[in-house]
Amino acid sequence: MFEVCNLSFGYENKPIWENVNFEIKTNQLICLLGANGVGKTTFLKTILGILKPIKGEICIDSQKLSDIPIKDTYKKMAYVPQAHNPPFSFEVIDVVLMGRAAYIGNFASPTKEDKAVALEALKQINILHLANEDYTKLSGGQKQLVLIARSLAQQSKILIMDEPSSSLDYGNQIRLMHLLKRLSEEGKIIIFSTHDPNHALLYADKVMILDKSNGFLFGKPQQLITNKSLNSIYNVSVDIHRTNDNNRICIPKI
Numbered sequence: 001m002f003e004v005c006n007l008s009f010g011y012e013n014k015p016i017w018e019n020v021n022f023e024i025k026t027n028q029l030i031c032l033l034g035a036n037g038v039g040k041t042t043f044l045k046t047i048l049g050i051l052k053p054i055k056g057e058i059c060i061d062s063q064k065l066s067d068i069p070i071k072d073t074y075k076k077m078a079y080v081p082q083a084h085n086p087p088f089s090f091e092v093i094d095v096v097l098m099g100r101a102a103y104i105g106n107f108a109s110p111t112k113e114d115k116a117v118a119l120e121a122l123k124q125i126n127i128l129h130l131a132n133e134d135y136t137k138l139s140g141g142q143k144q145l146v147l148i149a150r151s152l153a154q155q156s157k158i159l160i161m162d163e164p165s166s167s168l169d170y171g172n173q174i175r176l177m178h179l180l181k182r183l184s185e186e187g188k189i190i191i192f193s194t195h196d197p198n199h200a201l202l203y204a205d206k207v208m209i210l211d212k213s214n215g216f217l218f219g220k221p222q223q224l225i226t227n228k229s230l231n232s233i234y235n236v237s238v239d240i241h242r243t244n245d246n247n248r249i250c251i252p253k254i
């Protein structure tokens, strides 16, 4: 279980958001929406423990995140950051193996099993052919796929992903959404941010919204994603349509 109580977060003790509460009891795919600069990355970094909360608690399986040793945190939660520019050239397989760090002893090398897990993660994302390429020379979308593979290699129950599809082509976006849906059905809690409300409407079990006018909202996409709420978040007019197979999608009004 993943629980956040009375959370205030921001920088230098100045909160961007206050009194955020939610509880995720089981495996679910959760989509985080909000306008540019509203605080999504700050929120994700805070619930990961990368940024210290100004107030409040984050708990995993009833244990405070602040009490969990850092290595154990990496076994429980994996992170796909927005941008990643390492100072040195690494082969793609080595970047993915970094996801195994929590399982490898301080002065030990990755085992055969770690390498097998890393290769399997690359295969799941359809980029096994990039295994021995220089990570720093990949395209933006290819780097994003490698970071997703690294997070899968971490084999954690909770996956936190900051705009994981922002640089992906249309096909890779859809394949990623299908993969996230399947992984959540198989037991993971996945929270991912996106700027496409259709990702929430088509794939998510729940949606989190950071909206300066209406506060922090957490609930079912069918209830929270409406013409009115999208107008409030993004200040644009959209229509929500029902498709033949009974999905809802939003289309901008032209």
Ligand SMILES: Nc1ncnc2c1ncn2[C@@H]1O[C@H](COP(=O)(O)OP(=O)(O)OP(=O)(O)O)[C@@H](O)[C@H]1O
Pocket: 011, 016, 034, 035, 036, 037, 038, 039, 040, 041, 042, 043
């Ligand atoms: N290190 C920092 N120190 C102080 N303020 C910061 C820092 N990083 C971000 N901010 C500010 O915090 C606010 C929220 O930024 P954040 O990156 O969390 O937004 P976001 O919702 O993820 O935006 P986007 O959709 O554009 O990625 C912004 O006003 C930003 O300027």
